[in-house]
Amino acid sequence: MSQTTEAARPATTHRAKPVLSEGKRAERRLGLLLCAPAAIVMLAVTGWPIIYSVWLSLQRYDLRFPDKQEFVGLANYGTVLSNGYWWTAFGTTALITVVSVAIELVLGMALALIMHRTLVGRGLVRTVSLIPYGIVTVVAAFSWKFAWTPDTGYLAKLVGPDTAVLTEKLPALSAIILAEVWKTTPFMALLLMAGLALVPDDLLKAASMDGAGPWQRFTKVMLPVMKPAILVALLFRTLDAFRIFDNIFILTGGSQGTGSVSMQTYDNLIRGLNLGIGSTMSVLIFIAVAIVAFVFIKVFGTAAPGSDPGRR
Amino acid sequence: MAEIVLDKVTKRYADGALAVSDVNIEIADGEFVILVGPSGCGKSTTLNMIAGLEDITGGELRIGGVRMNEKAPKDRDIAMVFQSYALYPHMTVRENMAFPLRLAKVDNATVTRKVEEAAAILDLKAHLDRKPANLSGGQRQRVAMGRAIVRSPKAFLMDEPLSNLDAKLRGQMRTSVSRLQKQLGTTTVYVTHDQTEAMTLGDRVVVLRGGLVQQIGAPQFLYDHPANLFVAGFIGAPAMNFLPATLENGSLSTPLGTVALTDRVRRAAEAADAPREVIMGVRPEHFEDASLVDAAALDRGASFDAQVEVLESMGAEKFAYFSVEGGEAHASDLADLAADAGSAGVPDTGSQVVTRLSAASAVAEGQPAKFWFDTDKVQLFDPASGANLTYSAD
Ligand SMILES: Nc1ncnc2c1ncn2[C@@H]1O[C@H](COP(=O)(O)OP(=O)(O)OP(=O)(O)O)[C@@H](O)[C@H]1O
Numbered sequence: 227m228s229q230t231t232e233a234a235r236p237a238t239t240h241r242a243k244p245v246l247s248e249g250k251r252a253e254r255r256l257g258l259l260l261c262a263p264a265a266i267v268m269l270a271v272t273g274w275p276i277i278y279s280v281w282l283s284l285q286r287y288d289l290r291f292p293d294k295q296e297f298v299g300l301a302n303y304g305t306v307l308s309n310g311y312w313w314t315a316f317g318t319t320a321l322i323t324v325v326s327v328a329i330e331l332v333l334g335m336a337l338a339l340i341m342h343r344t345l346v347g348r349g350l351v352r353t354v355s356l357i358p359y360g361i362v363t364v365v366a367a368f369s370w371k372f373a374w375t376p377d378t379g380y381l382a383k384l385v386g387p388d389t390a391v392l393t394e395k396l397p398a399l400s401a402i403i404l405a406e407v408w409k410t411t412p413f414m415a416l417l418l419m420a421g422l423a424l425v426p427d428d429l430l431k432a433a434s435m436d437g438a439g440p441w442q443r444f445t446k447v448m449l450p451v452m453k454p455a456i457l458v459a460l461l462f463r464t465l466d467a468f469r470i471f472d473n474i475f476i477l478t479g480g481s482q483g484t485g486s487v488s489m490q491t492y493d494n495l496i497r498g499l500n501l502g503i504g505s506t507m508s509v510l511i512f513i514a515v516a517i518v519a520f521v522f523i524k525v526f527g528t529a530a531p532g533s534d535p536g537r538r
Numbered sequence: 539m540a541e542i543v544l545d546k547v548t549k550r551y552a553d554g555a556l557a558v559s560d561v562n563i564e565i566a567d568g569e570f571v572i573l574v575g576p577s578g579c580g581k582s583t584t585l586n587m588i589a590g591l592e593d594i595t596g597g598e599l600r601i602g603g604v605r606m607n608e609k610a611p612k613d614r615d616i617a618m619v620f621q622s623y624a625l626y627p628h629m630t631v632r633e634n635m636a637f638p639l640r641l642a643k644v645d646n647a648t649v650t651r652k653v654e655e656a657a658a659i660l661d662l663k664a665h666l667d668r669k670p671a672n673l674s675g676g677q678r679q680r681v682a683m684g685r686a687i688v689r690s691p692k693a694f695l696m697d698e699p700l701s702n703l704d705a706k707l708r709g710q711m712r713t714s715v716s717r718l719q720k721q722l723g724t725t726t727v728y729v730t731h732d733q734t735e736a737m738t739l740g741d742r743v744v745v746l747r748g749g750l751v752q753q754i755g756a757p758q759f760l761y762d763h764p765a766n767l768f769v770a771g772f773i774g775a776p777a778m779n780f781l782p783a784t785l786e787n788g789s790l791s792t793p794l795g796t797v798a799l800t801d802r803v804r805r806a807a808e809a810a811d812a813p814r815e816v817i818m819g820v821r822p823e824h825f826e827d828a829s830l831v832d833a834a835a836l837d838r839g840a841s842f843d844a845q846v847e848v849l850e851s852m853g854a855e856k857f858a859y860f861s862v863e864g865g866e867a868h869a870s871d872l873a874d875l876a877a878d879a880g881s882a883g884v885p886d887t888g889s890q891v892v893t894r895l896s897a898a899s900a901v902a903e904g905q906p907a908k909f910w911f912d913t914d915k916v917q918l919f920d921p922a923s924g925a926n927l928t929y930s931a932d
């Protein structure tokens with residue numbers, strides 16, 4: 227770790243040497259020194275666990291059989307990737323991610339438009355719509371669970387007396403997605419509202435003058451102009467949704483094929499005490515998330531909000 | 539193409555602000571009308587009501603004889619050019635200009651032809667496939683114009699379309715806007731803050747103040763015959779000089795000395811039943827260096843001495859500034875004008891006099907000089923109502 231910082235520093239100064247004056251270099255050195263503590267803490271709390279879990283994933287390491295620990299290379303990856311349960315969980319996770327993010331996008335956009343347009347009580351509307359996001363996921367998940375409990379739950383009564391929603395695969399998945407959507411749509415709406423603020427009023431007025439109706443203004447002007455914000459919102463939500471855990475853990479515990487990859491990881495790592503396989507799974511999740519991020523940034527050209535607006 | 543009639547049009551915003559009140563304007567087919575006035579006087583609001591971007595609270599708007607109050611912007615067949623240009627950032631210049639035609643479901647061949655035509659008129663052919671972000675201010679402005687002209691609308695509305703350009707470019711674009719409008723013969727309503735644009739572009743100028751129409755007329759007419767203090771002070775740069783004056787049996791005592799009234803002025807003042815205390819208005823160009831005025835003219839006008847404080851030599855003319863003792867005129871119109879010019883609260887502005895002298899004048903900064911002004915060109919205003927007491931329609 228200390229090696230990385232030391233290795234990075236001479237490299238920067240070396241590259242900068244021909245162009246930078248003495249004063250500039252001193253300034254840069256000071257800058258690096260000032261952010262070093264934060265960078266080191268960051269590396270310690272995020273970099274180290276990542277490296278450590280990669281290291282663990284290359285070993286056979288089951289706490290139930292501690293004497294059998296040994297370095298096995300990529301064997302764990304072979305085991306996981308050829309396992310049917312892993313792929314089922316992967317499919318479930320992908321399904322939950324795609325469906326919930328798609329619904330969140332539509333609802334979030336509607337909510338954002340409403341919040342953007344509201345003139346009276348704007349603050350109140352925004353606060354109210356953010357309540358679900360402010361509730362701890364586990365607490366919300368429990369209330370969903372009670373709502374779906376046959377005989378006592380109000381939602382269960384609504385769907386009919388003899389159905390146990392959380393005990394069948396598709397209804398259970400729907401309940402999970404519903405809980406996810408309910409919880410994170412406000413966040414989506416908030417991100418999209420920041421994007422809406424980027425669409426100048428004049429542009430919409432110009433479109434009206436050019437003959438566009440409300441729907442055409444939305445699809446031909448608003449959406450393309452706020453595309454960067456939409457992509458950022460989708461990226462954030464996709465990465466988040468892919469790691470879904472709490473809702474599934476509380477609602478179904480992963481039964482009926484509703485388990486996500488994070489659930490599988492938890493089962494192996496914490497319940498099964500198999501550090502090798504569990505770490506392999508968490509590294510695979512990390513890779514999947516990295517690929518999603520890469521695709522968003524490189525293929526769709528997602529940029530962080532506010533960065534380099536002139537490029538598109 | 540069509541005439542636009544605003545019949546007692548009023549706009550009250552949801553928060554209760556009365557932005558435009560009882561405005562009557564008849565704009566003839568093909569006419570170029572300018573809306574001017576200080577900031578917040580309701581120019582944009584008026585334009586937006588014609589466009590359909592703001593609802594009309596009261597009165598009627600007719601375009602081509604048809605009531606338009608309830609029509610959506612897209613059904614009014616009017617194009618608008620915005621101060622910010624409002625180009626679609628995700629479209630190329632070509633797509634921007636084609637956008638109104640595409641929405642109108644015009645076939646591809648016609649779209650291409652019309653866009654090419656507009657691009658040729660506006661000298662944009664080389665930039666058709668570029669994005670607005672990569673264009674200069676002047677080019678963006680032309681694209682905005684292009685988007686307005688492609689579909690040959692009934693009228694153009696322009697809200698300060700040149701105010702984001704630098705002075706030189708603004709001058710060039712001003713002439714091309716004028717030429718374009720004459721070439722196309724399309725009814726145009728143009729909002730501006732700029733004196734030069736107001737004076738040179740329009741067939742007629744509408745002066746607004748606080749949502750009320752002050753005067754409508756040809757630019758030169760407004761300059762020569764302002765209906766009130768406000769119009770007199772607003773039209774013309776540098777502005778007309780206002781000094782307090784007292785009317786006494788055919789003569790006028792002013793901070794510049796006592797002046798005999800000419801027949802024209804006296805008759806007009808009598809006809810208007812002028813009060814004793816009035817405000818005298820004299821345009822800068824009606825002053826002259828007394829040493830350059832021939833004897834006959836000296837008799838016709840009035841002369842006085844003053845200490846030149848600032849002298850601006852413009853080459854073809856000179857502006858001499860001096861202040862007069864106890865010379866500040868007070869009227870609500872003047873306070874409004876000062877607020878608009880941003881000089882409210884600046885001491886001495888009221889008593890400062892600006893004169894425009896010939897380049898041959900030998901007056902020098904800091905030196906006393908003898909000035910002359912043409913008393914026949916003097917205008918008198920009622921301080922209470924602001925009305926021009928010497929107003930005549932010819
Ligand atoms: N949406 C609105 N809600 C309430 N009041 C408004 C609104 N828009 C404008 N006003 C008020 O209406 C009046 C006229 O505004 P308008 O924009 O027409 O002025 P303007 O003449 O175009 O000024 P400027 O030269 O600064 O553009 C102003 O007093 C303004 O405060």
Ligand SMILES: [Mg+2]
Nearest residue numbers: 581582583697
């Ligand atoms: Mg305006």
